[in-house]
Structure formats: structure tokens, C-alpha cells
Amino acid sequence: MIKLKYLHILIILFLVNVGHALEDSVVAIVNDQVILQSELDERLENIDIQKLNRIQQTKLKNDALNQLIEESLLDQASTRMGIRVSDIDLQNQIKLIAENQGLTVLQLKDEIERQNIGYIKYLDNLRRNIKRQELFRVQFTNRAYISNEEIASFLKSNQVPEVQSKIDIKEYIIDNQSNTLNLSQAKIILDGMKEVGLEENKKKYPNYNIQVTSLNDTQLHELPDIYQNNLQVLDKDKFSNVFETGKGYTMLEVMDSDILVDEYKVSHILMKTNPMEDNEEIKEKLYEIKNNVLDGADFSEYAQKFSFDKASAIKGGSLGWITEKLVVDKFRSVMMNTPVGGLSEPFKTQFGWHILYLEEKRVKNITDKIKRNQAISILKDRKVAVAKKEWLAKLKDQAYIEYIK
Numbered sequence: 001m002i003k004l005k006y007l008h009i010l011i012i013l014f015l016v017n018v019g020h021a022l023e024d025s026v027v028a029i030v031n032d033q034v035i036l037q038s039e040l041d042e043r044l045e046n047i048d049i050q051k052l053n054r055i056q057q058t059k060l061k062n063d064a065l066n067q068l069i070e071e072s073l074l075d076q077a078s079t080r081m082g083i084r085v086s087d088i089d090l091q092n093q094i095k096l097i098a099e100n101q102g103l104t105v106l107q108l109k110d111e112i113e114r115q116n117i118g119y120i121k122y123l124d125n126l127r128r129n130i131k132r133q134e135l136f137r138v139q140f141t142n143r144a145y146i147s148n149e150e151i152a153s154f155l156k157s158n159q160v161p162e163v164q165s166k167i168d169i170k171e172y173i174i175d176n177q178s179n180t181l182n183l184s185q186a187k188i189i190l191d192g193m194k195e196v197g198l199e200e201n202k203k204k205y206p207n208y209n210i211q212v213t214s215l216n217d218t219q220l221h222e223l224p225d226i227y228q229n230n231l232q233v234l235d236k237d238k239f240s241n242v243f244e245t246g247k248g249y250t251m252l253e254v255m256d257s258d259i260l261v262d263e264y265k266v267s268h269i270l271m272k273t274n275p276m277e278d279n280e281e282i283k284e285k286l287y288e289i290k291n292n293v294l295d296g297a298d299f300s301e302y303a304q305k306f307s308f309d310k311a312s313a314i315k316g317g318s319l320g321w322i323t324e325k326l327v328v329d330k331f332r333s334v335m336m337n338t339p340v341g342g343l344s345e346p347f348k349t350q351f352g353w354h355i356l357y358l359e360e361k362r363v364k365n366i367t368d369k370i371k372r373n374q375a376i377s378i379l380k381d382r383k384v385a386v387a388k389k390e391w392l393a394k395l396k397d398q399a400y401i402e403y404i405k
Contacts, residue, residue, distance in 0.1 A: 024036050024037055027065060027403070029404065030069055030073060030399060031073075031076060031399050033076065039068060040068065043064045043068065044060065044061065047060065069401060073392070073399060074135060075131070077395065078132065081135065081138070084131075085130045085131055093126060136388065139387075139391065140383075140384045140387050141380070144384050146383070151379070154378070155372070155375050166217050166219060167215075167254065167257040168214070168215070168216045168254070169252050169254050170213070170215070171212070171213050171215065172193065172198075172210060172211070172253070173210070173245075173248045174210055174248050175209045181208070183242065183244060186249035187249075189205050189208060190210075190251040192204065194239060224245075227252065233363070233365065234254060234363040234365070235363070238254040238255075238363050239252070239254075254363070260363050260365055262323065262336075263321045263322065263361070263363070263364045264321070264323075264324075264335050265320065265358070265359040265360040265361070265362075266322060266335055266358055267299060267317035267319065268303070268317050268355065268356040269286070269302060269307045269354065269355050269356075270307050270309040270353070271353045272308040273348075273353065279353070282353045285306075293343060299316070299317065299343075300316025304316060304317075321362075328349050330347060331347075331349055331354065334347050334354075335356060340359070340360060340361050341359070342357075343355060343357050344358075
């Protein structure tokens with residue numbers, strides 16, 4: 001067996017040396033593939049190696065060679081796993097790279113040629129990189145499970161950076177130094193301002209001093225905890241609940257923020273289109289349901305009986321709290337234009353014919369969600385990095401690797 005292995009290596013060396021004659025040489029063998037001196041030189045060509053001492057030069061060359069060996073092992077693994085990159089996938093990636101650089105594909109090609117890289121070689125390297133990324137995705141990323149306990153522990157450790165998000169708010173404060181108000185009374189006064197505006201509200205309650213302060217370009221995490229807590233969920237007009245601080249009774253209004261999203265509490269009925277049925281019959285049925293509900297019938301009962309979306313049908317058609325990004329364009333448009341407590345007209349999406357009921361709308365602060373997603377990403381990256389290192393070490397242990405001096 002050993003003789004056969006050495007015979008195999010001798011054949012590889014012979015073929016490579018014949019093919020490259022005096023202009024190139026083999027520096028390493030990785031299973032049945034070789035790494036050439038020209039590949040190693042290319043990896044080091046942008047480094048002024050002459051400025052380094054002998055120890056630094058040796059380390060740099062060894063690191064570059066080990067990187068080439070690892071890439072060879074990854075390429076072999078992706079081939080064994082049947083991972084391929086089609087020409088269409090490659091061209092789509094080229095278009096994306098060009099767009100990100102503000103270039104056309106032709107301009108990108110010219111730029112690559114201008115740098116003496118060679119467009120064909122660039123495409124070959126790009127194809128290999130895409131295959132390696134897909135290999136890692138299949139091998140690790142999709143398998144890196146992060147438990148809720150790990151997420152909670154990580155968030156508690158304060159290793160997640162603060163969400164850098166600016167927020168513009170107004171604070172409305174009723175001075176209560178005389179202790180003549182309680183929270184319920186303050187809520188009536190400040191809630192009334194939403195309906196008639198600040199000036200009219202002051203006329204209505206002349207005995208109470210309502211102060212207004214603008215806090216612009218403020219980092220959310222720099223606000224007092226009680227402010228942050230009351231900005232977690234706002235009403236549809238982006239007002240907070242009324243709460244008590246050392247200043248008095250306070251209500252916040254968000255003027256602008258990139259961490260607030262509209263959430264809709266929606267129920268719907270989906271009726272699947274059938275080539276054997278007339279769409280008009282489906283629309284008429286949905287109109288009939290709508291009219292019956294407007295007359296007092298229970299929407300949830302109709303959803304349970306008629307909706308083709310079985311997952312929501314068992315909950316009376318409820319989709320729970322959802323954001324605009326979770327639904328298709330037509331559904332989004334109808335949802336956003338339906339008044340709270342209202343029923344939509346029948347409308348069609350690629351899934352069939354719908355009618356929806358908008359139960360409630362609110363504004364949700366997504367800072368905690370952003371932090372949670374960041375925690376998952378960091379934890380997953382850590383697990384993947386460890387798994388990659390262990391897997392590469394295993395590949396090396398199982399491979400035949402020979403360094404040619």
C-alpha cells in the first residue's frame with residue numbers, strides 16, 4: 001500500500017515537472033493535487049518580503065503555504081460533496097460585485113484586466129470562493145444551534161454593543177409639586193392633548209402647567225431607564241404611556257427614529273382559487289362574509305370554517321402581531337390602508353383571495369430584537385469558527401500532505 005502511494009506521488013511529480021519544465025516547481029502535494037511555486041509566489045507578491053528578517057520571511061512563507069493547503073483541502077471537500085457553481089450563479093455574483101462598486105460588468109472587467117489579474121483567472125478564483133462559502137454554509141452555519149439559554153446568558157454579560165440609534169422625542173410633563181394630581185387624572189389630561197393639540201389642551205386645563213421639551217439626536221441607550229422602558233411599545237400615533245418621574249407626570253412622543261416599526265394585529269380569511277371556479281363567486285362569498293361580520297357575526301367563526309390558511313384558521317384567522325416586511329406587497333398595501341377595527345375589501349395575492357380584519361395597530365421599539373439578533377450572530381460566528389478549525393484539522397489529519405523542499 002505504501003509503495004502504491006509513493007508511486008502515485010512520483011507520477012504526479014513527473015507529470016507536473018514535465019508540464020511546467022524549468023519555469024515552475026512543486027512545493028507541496030495535497031492528496032492527488034499539487035501546489036506550485038508560482039501559486040506561492042503569487043500569494044506573496046504584494047508583500048515586500050525583503051524588508052523582513054529571515055525568521056519573519058520563513059514564517060510568512062509557511063503561513064501562505066498552509067493557507068494554500070487548506071484551500072486545496074476545501075476545494076477537494078466541496079467537489080466530494082457535489083457543490084457546484086453554475087455559470088448563471090457566477091454571472092449574478094459578478095453583477096452584484098459590479099453594482100456594489102458602482103460599475104457595469106464591462107467596466108469591472110476592464111478594471112480587473114488593468115490590474116493584470118486576468119478576467120478568466122478572476123472568474124476561476126471567484127467560483128472557488130463561492131464554492132467554499134457554500135461548503136461552510138452547508139457544513140456549519142445551518143447546523144450552529146443557539147439555545148435561548150445561551151442568548152439570555154450572553155445578553156446578561158453585556159457583551160453585545162449598544163444599538164447605535166438616534167431618536168428625536170418630545171417630553172410632555174405636568175408639574176405636580178403640589179401633589180394635586182394622581183396618575184389617572186394626569187393620563188386624562190395628557191391623552192386629551194393627542195386629540196386637540198397642545199395649545200387647545202392648555203386652554204382646557206389652565207390650572208396645570210404642561211411643559212414641553214425636545215430631545216433631538218439622542219442615543220436611546222443614553223436616556224434614563226424609565227424612558228427606555230416606556231419607549232418599548234407606543235400607540236399608533238407614537239405616544240408612550242403616561243408615567244411618573246421626579247419632574248412630574250410624563251408622556252413621550254417620538255418624532256423620528258430608525259428603531260421603531262409599525263406592528264399590525266391582523267386576522268384574515270384566505271380562499272384558494274380553483275381553475276374550475278369563477279373568481280367572481282369567491283369574491284361574492286367574501287363580500288357576504290364581510291357584510292355578515294359588519295352586521296354582528298363573528299369573524300373568527302368564518303375563518304375557522306372557510307379559510308384555506310389552516311395555521312391561522314384554527315386561531316380564528318389570527319396572524320398575531322406582524323410587521324410590513326412579513327407579508328407580500330398587496331397584503332401589505334391593504335393592511336396599511338385598513339382602519340383599526342375595519343374590514344378590507346376582498347383582494348387577491350399569489351396565494352388566493354383574502355379579506356382581512358385589522359384589530360389593532362401599535363409602534364414597537366425593536367432595540368431588544370436587534371440586540372438579540374446581534375447576540376445570535378456573535379454566538380453563531382464563534383461556534384462556526386471553532387467548528388471550522390476542528391474540521392480543517394481533521395481534514396489535514398486524514399489527508400496525505402507532503403512538503404517538497
